[in-house]
Amino acid sequence: MRTIPQQREGRLLLVPLVTFLLVFLSFPALVDIVYALSDVTFQTMRAPELVGLRNFGTVLADPEFWSACWFSLRFGGLTAFIECALGLALAIFLSPIVCRYGWTIAILMLPMMVAPSMVGLMYRLVLHEFAGPLPYYLTLWSGTSPAFLDAGHAFWTLVVVEVLQWTPFAFLLFHVAYISISSEIREAAAMDKAGAWRILWRIELPMMKATIAIALGIRFIDGFRVFDNVFTLTGAGAGGSTTSLSIYIYQSFFKGGQIGQAVAASALLFFTSLIVLYAGGMLKSYRERRRVAA
Amino acid sequence: MNRLHNLLYAGVAAVISFAALPGIASAEVTVLGWPGGSEETALRAAVESYNALPGTPAEDKVGLLFFNRDGFYDKLQADLAAGSDAFDINVIATYSIGRYAPFMEPVDLGADAEKVFGKPILETMQFEGKQYGVPTDLSLHFMYYRKDLIDALMADQGAKAKYAEISQKYLGKTLEPKAPDEWTWDDWAATALYFTKSVNPDSPVRYGTVLQMKNLLFNMMVFQSLPRAYGANWADESGKVTVDSPAYRAGLELYKKLYDAGATPKDSLSYEYPETNAAWVSGQVATALQWNAAASELMNPEKAPAVAEDTAIVAPPAGPEGRKDHIHGLGLGLNKNSKHKEGAVRFLKWLATEDAALTYAKAGGSPALAPSVVEKIAVDRPDLVKLGQFAGSYGYVMRGATSAKALSIYEVQAKEFTAYWAGQKSLDAALSAASQSMTDLLK
Structure with missing residues (x-):
């Protein structure tokens, strides 16, 4: 039981945090709500004209918005899946080496240390037909080199670039989860004549389930909101073919000057994320309750 | 207690320092230039010449500000719309004058500016008939x-x-x-x-x-x-x-x-x-x-x-x-929220003189100059002769290309x-x- 002075002290200590949240989160959120409901340009930012839900309607009726959503969903889903699959494989198969030579982790982590926009610029050079090493050697060996960044291949090139940069992140999570599994469990399973594959499928992977779910979630969110490397590598792409949702919002805001629509699109993204996260939480609670009941 | 006093003094000193910063900055006119490349080199040389002129008052000395080219115009748009007075003069381009005009002020460059650049080139910096900047570089x-x-x-x-x-x-x-x-x-x-x-x-x-x-x-x-x-x-x-x-x-x-x-x-x-x-x-x-x-x-x-x-x-x-x-021009114009308009206009007018244009061109800039002016630098910069010739003979701006x-x-x-x-x-x-x-x- 806390005393009244303790409660007062607690409230007092919360004041800086609450003030910070009010100033730095509530005010921008409020401005965003006003702008999302207004007809506003750079010239009228201080005098927006309220237009109700018109911006939301315009965004929802815009085929480019849906095309950007589809790009982000595909990109986020694919990259998250491939990164986690590769990261898991590496964590398991390289585990003996990494455990023995800890410094190898530093080398494996290197791609993560580079800013995504720099990665985009780097690949612009690496993939350039006349300056890049990859097209050079491909032409040398096979007489030709594919167009890595044309409308047909740009999406897959971007996926590969993203996977190469962020697989180490998934690897790190899985490595920590993998080495956390007690060796006694593995020894006990081995004594019961369980083979390596059986131990992996029946013991290790189930024990890493939570980490796998978290890694998939984090990588999906990161892939879904991709901006920097795509923007520096292909921009919006030929005919807008590599326009992610973040690029769509950026272009509507700065290039198109349609501030209301851009903010409405970001608000839609925010509410959708909130619903998905809430639904995920509800599903988890439901399954937990069923498990306990069983 | 002593430690508390020291901290207090340090805090007061920090507050005074921060309060004084705008005052220090206000001692000069700040120009937000086009970063990187020949434009930055040329502007630095021109500003150095201007500041060294005997008639330039200390409070009108020009300082330079550059940031990255990536997303430059978006950042400039956001700064101007927010009413920033961090710079007095900023870059404008032919195709963006209409967008920035509401946040800028027209300038009178004087009658001699036309003799230096010629009418068509001055027009690349005009919006709704008003002159919004000095044309420093021409691109074609x-x-x-x-x-x-x-x-x-x-x-x-x-x-x-x-x-x-x-x-x-x-x-x-x-x-x-x-x-x-x-x-x-x-x-x-x-x-x-x-x-x-x-x-x-x-x-x-x-x-x-x-x-x-x-x-x-x-x-x-x-x-x-x-x-x-x-x-x-x-x-x-x-x-x-x-x-x-x-x-x-x-x-x-x-x-x-x-x-x-x-x-x-x-x-x-x-x-x-x-x-x-x-x-x-x-x-x-x-x-x-x-x-x-x-x-x-x-x-x-x-x-x-x-x-x-x-x-x-x-x-x-x-x-x-x-x-x-x-063709489109890069130029420098006056920020409406400038706190040093007098000094800024003084610099812009100087920049539109023949001496300034030749200094800028010698340092690597690409101003489109009138034939009588460009011939004075033809030996050092033969490409500028071609630039002026192509701009004069074949240059065009699409209808609506200076709109907002x-x-x-x-x-x-x-x-x-x-x-x-x-x-x-x-x-x-x-x-x-x-x-x-x-x-x-x-x-």
Whole structure:
């Protein structure tokens, strides 16, 4: 039981945090709500004209918005899946080496240390037909080199670039989860004549389930909101073919000057994320309750 | 207790320091310049000269501020819209004056400015009849070509026959090689096809040209001179959008024909300024329509050892309406929220004088100067003579290209035209979408 002075002290200590949240989160959120409901340009930012839900309607009726959503969903889903699959494989198969030579982790982590926009610029050079090493050697060996960044291949090139940069992140999570599994469990399973594959499928992977779910979630969110490397590598792409949702919002805001629509699109993204996260939480609670009941 | 006092003193000192900072900054006029490249070097030299003038008061000395080129105009837009007074003078460009004009103030540069730059060049910095800036640099496009390759083609009868055969097959007309200064767009296309390995296996280079086809507004400026030579404009005199025209169709189809025939690198849909330069210096390209600013790199033996000696320039080829060269200027204008307007205007007026323009040009800038002025620097900067000559003879600005939505219009064209070139949309669909969006933007 806390005393009244303790409660007062607690409230007092919360004041800086609450003030910070009010100033730095509530005010921008409020401005965003006003702008999302207004007809506003750079010239009228201080005098927006309220237009109700018109911006939301315009965004929802815009085929480019849906095309950007589809790009982000595909990109986020694919990259998250491939990164986690590769990261898991590496964590398991390289585990003996990494455990023995800890410094190898530093080398494996290197791609993560580079800013995504720099990665985009780097690949612009690496993939350039006349300056890049990859097209050079491909032409040398096979007489030709594919167009890595044309409308047909740009999406897959971007996926590969993203996977190469962020697989180490998934690897790190899985490595920590993998080495956390007690060796006694593995020894006990081995004594019961369980083979390596059986131990992996029946013991290790189930024990890493939570980490796998978290890694998939984090990588999906990161892939879904991709901006920097795509923007520096292909921009919006030929005919807008590599326009992610973040690029769509950026272009509507700065290039198109349609501030209301851009903010409405970001608000839609925010509410959708909130619903998905809430639904995920509800599903988890439901399954937990069923498990306990069983 | 002593520690508390020390902390208190340190805090007060910090507050006073921060409060004094704007005061220190207010001792000079701050110019937000175009970062990197020859523009920054030239502006630094001009400012140094200005500050060294005996008549420049201490409170009017000029300081410079630069930030990154990436997203420069977006950051500038946000700063101006927020009412920033962190700079007194800022960069403007012909196609963005309308967007920034509400946050800027017109300036009177005096009668002599016209004698230095000439009327058409001063107009690149005007919006609704008012002068918003001093034109410091002019940008247009040169047709770069490999002199050695063209000379060899012109001297070889067998090559001429092959050239005629290729032009007939791809362009539907039998053409013969001409000197680059006499090229029509068809002649250029035929030359580009002739020097393409996939079209003509005997070509000494891999590609006949290198097209900048990335979905980027600046690439649309480069492309624009082709349809313009066929009579294209954004709108007619009544304001009706005229992008869905035979002239734009001719230009768009020619680019697509060259792209599909492999006359330009396969990745051209992701190419912009630096990629084009890289392709050129590799020595594997015969022609390129590129910004004038690239001349210092492409014709410099240290930077382009494989091709510099053989690189030559002419104005873009001709169409039925003659030769056209898209021009736009960079300049410096007055921020409406400036706290030092008097000093800022004083600097801008000086910048519009002959002495200042020559100082700027000598330091590597690219001002378009009146013939009587440019001749004083012709020995040091022969390219400026060509710049002024091309701008004066072939320069144009599309109707609506200085409006508040000009940048957005270039963006729309970039998106729709690249969709056509990439095969994602038909020509009709791309032009119809561009027309619809441009009509909305030019309302």
